[in-house]
Amino acid sequence: MKRLSAFLGLGVLVVVLLACKKGDGSHCYLNKDCKDTLVCASEKHQCRTLEEANADCAASSDCKSRGWCKADIDVAGDKVVICLPKSDEDCKQADCAKDGCTYHASTGSCSK
Numbered sequence: 001m002k003r004l005s006a007f008l009g010l011g012v013l014v015v016v017l018l019a020c021k022k023g024d025g026s027h028c029y030l031n032k033d034c035k036d037t038l039v040c041a042s043e044k045h046q047c048r049t050l051e052e053a054n055a056d057c058a059a060s061s062d063c064k065s066r067g068w069c070k071a072d073i074d075v076a077g078d079k080v081v082i083c084l085p086k087s088d089e090d091c092k093q094a095d096c097a098k099d100g101c102t103y104h105a106s107t108g109s110c111s112k
Contacts, residue, residue, distance in 0.1 A: 021033065021034055021035045021036070022034050022035065022038075022047045024038060024046075024047055024048065024049065024052075025046055025047065025048075026046065026047045027045055027046060028040035028045060028046060028047050028080075029045070029080075030080065031073070031080060031081070033047065034047035035047065037049065039053055039071070039073070039080070039081040040080045040081060041053040041056055041071065041080065041081045042080040042081060042082045042083070043056040043057060043060055043083060044056060045080075048081075050071055050081070053071035053081045054070055054071045056071070056083075057069055057070055057071050057083035058070075060083060062083055063083065063090070063093055063094075064093060064094070064095070065094065065095050066085070066094050066095075066096075066110065067085040067090045067091040067092075067093055067094030067096070067097075067101075067103070067109075067110035068082075068083035068084055068085055068090075069083065069085060069086070069090040069093060070083065070084060070085065070086040070087075070090060071083060072084045072086065072108075084108050084109075085103050085108065085109060085110050086103070087103050088102050088103045090103065090110070091103045091110035094110045096110055096111070096112075097110075099112065100112055
């Protein structure tokens with residue numbers, strides 16, 4: 001009986017620990033890993049506020065090279081927040097701006 005109680009207690013502990021959502025700066029894989037006010041930002045694989053995720057995207061090398069300057073929820077659903085261009089202003093920061101690329105909402109990219 002003691003063995004069964006210990007096993008059940010351990011099982012409950014595992015479930016409780018897995019159900020806990022992570023706070024700001026914690027490592028994550030999916031948005032559901034983070035507390036309700038946070039998202040899982042792919043740039044650093046950390047739980048962040050959307051504002052922090054935007055700042056991470058704006059500071060990334062992909063912002064400078066591809067115009068991926070704003071945070072956006074992955075189109076596949078509640079996976080992670082990814083960096084994408086959201087406007088012509090984002091594309092103006094991209095390397096392709098010198099060649100005349102602009103923002104295309106249909107593809108979510110900067111191109112001619």
